[in-house]
Amino acid sequence: KQEVTQIPAALSVPEGENLVLNCSFTDSAIYNLQWFRQDPGKGLTSLLLIQSSQREQTSGRLNASLDKSSGRSTLYIAASQPGDSATYLCAVRGNDMRFGAGTRLTVKP
Amino acid sequence: NAGVTQTPKFQVLKTGQSMTLQCAQDMNHEYMSWYRQDPGMGLRLIHYSVGAGITDQGEVPNGYNVSRSTTEDFPLRLLSAAPSQTSVYFCASSPGLAQETQYFGPGTRLLVL
Numbered sequence: 001k002q003e004v005t006q007i008p009a010a011l012s013v014p015e016g017e018n019l020v021l022n023c024s025f026t027d028s029a030i031y032n033l034q035w036f037r038q039d040p041g042k043g044l045t046s047l048l049l050i051q052s053s054q055r056e057q058t059s060g061r062l063n064a065s066l067d068k069s070s071g072r073s074t075l076y077i078a079a080s081q082p083g084d085s086a087t088y089l090c091a092v093r094g095n096d097m098r099f100g101a102g103t104r105l106t107v108k109p
Numbered sequence: 110n111a112g113v114t115q116t117p118k119f120q121v122l123k124t125g126q127s128m129t130l131q132c133a134q135d136m137n138h139e140y141m142s143w144y145r146q147d148p149g150m151g152l153r154l155i156h157y158s159v160g161a162g163i164t165d166q167g168e169v170p171n172g173y174n175v176s177r178s179t180t181e182d183f184p185l186r187l188l189s190a191a192p193s194q195t196s197v198y199f200c201a202s203s204p205g206l207a208q209e210t211q212y213f214g215p216g217t218r219l220l221v222l
Contacts, residue, residue, distance in 0.1 A: 004151065034210065043113075043199060044152075044213040089151065096167055097142070097211070099151030 002027045004092055006100035013080055014108050021075040021103045023090035028068045035064050035075050036089045038102070044089065048075070080107045111135050113214035115200050121220045122190040130185040130217050132200030138212075140203045141183040142167070143175065145196040146216075152199060158183055190221045 003026045013019055023033070032051045036044040048057045048064040050073070056065040063076040073090060087102040116131045134141065142157035154167030158177040172194060174186040183202075187194060198217045203209040 036213075043215045044201075046210045046212070049210045091152075091211075096154050096157070098168075099144075099153070101149060101151045 002030075002092060002094055002096075002098045004090060004098045004100040006088075006090060006103050008103060009101065010104040010106075012106040012108065015080060015082060017080050017107075018076070018078050019080055019105075021077070021088050021090075021105070023073040023075070023100055025071045025073075025092045025098070027092075027094060028071055029094055030068065031093045033064075033066055033073050034091045034093070035062075035073075036091065038087045038089060040087075047088075077105075080105075082107050082109050113200055113202055113212050115198075115214035115217050117217060118215070119218045119220075121222065122187075123222055124191060126190050128187050128190065130187075130198055130200075130219075132183045132185065132214060133181050134183075134200075134202040134212070135181065136202060136204075136212070137180060138202035138204050139180070140205060140209070141177070142201050142211075143173070143183070143185045144199045144201065145169065145194075146199060147196050155185065155198075187219075190219075192221045195219060195221045 005024045007022045034049045035047045050057045050066040061078040066073045084107050087104045089102045091099045113134045139160045143155040144152040146152045153169050156175040158164045200214040201211045203211045
């Protein structure tokens, strides 16, 4: 059974810092890995999708990497802003889709 | 293009009542799914469908029924609500099963007393 873990559970940083969020998974037989953002009381917004054959994807200040063999992904956020404050979820897609519990990020002005 | 829509936004039920959570998408996506999100936990898959007329169970299907009579709609039925079903429910869709980005609805917050 696929298990997805996100560390840390919460993170607070001052504005302008670069930061890394971690996601690990136990079964490397995946189709893809997706990073989502969730604002309080809202649905999920897809940030980046990495196919199993890819190593990384970039969108603006966000960069996600995937190391399938070690079961790890990282989401790198450059020059963080208060508007980046949200919960970040990773999800791996194998036979079904499994989510981590998320990292709650607070960026202080 | 409304994307994925869910109704209602919020619902209170008494134990034993039944209800249907509605989900619709206007993107002609084949794959649709229902998740529940509980505090401190990730989303867990309840049921999914790979196309009209085809449904399958996810990780936590007990107490829920689904059907998929059209490509657009994927309702989730609670047969006899229990307090353990208090949660936030999300519907999602994607063009295909394996390689595609999933798009999520805004969620339905359900409280069972």
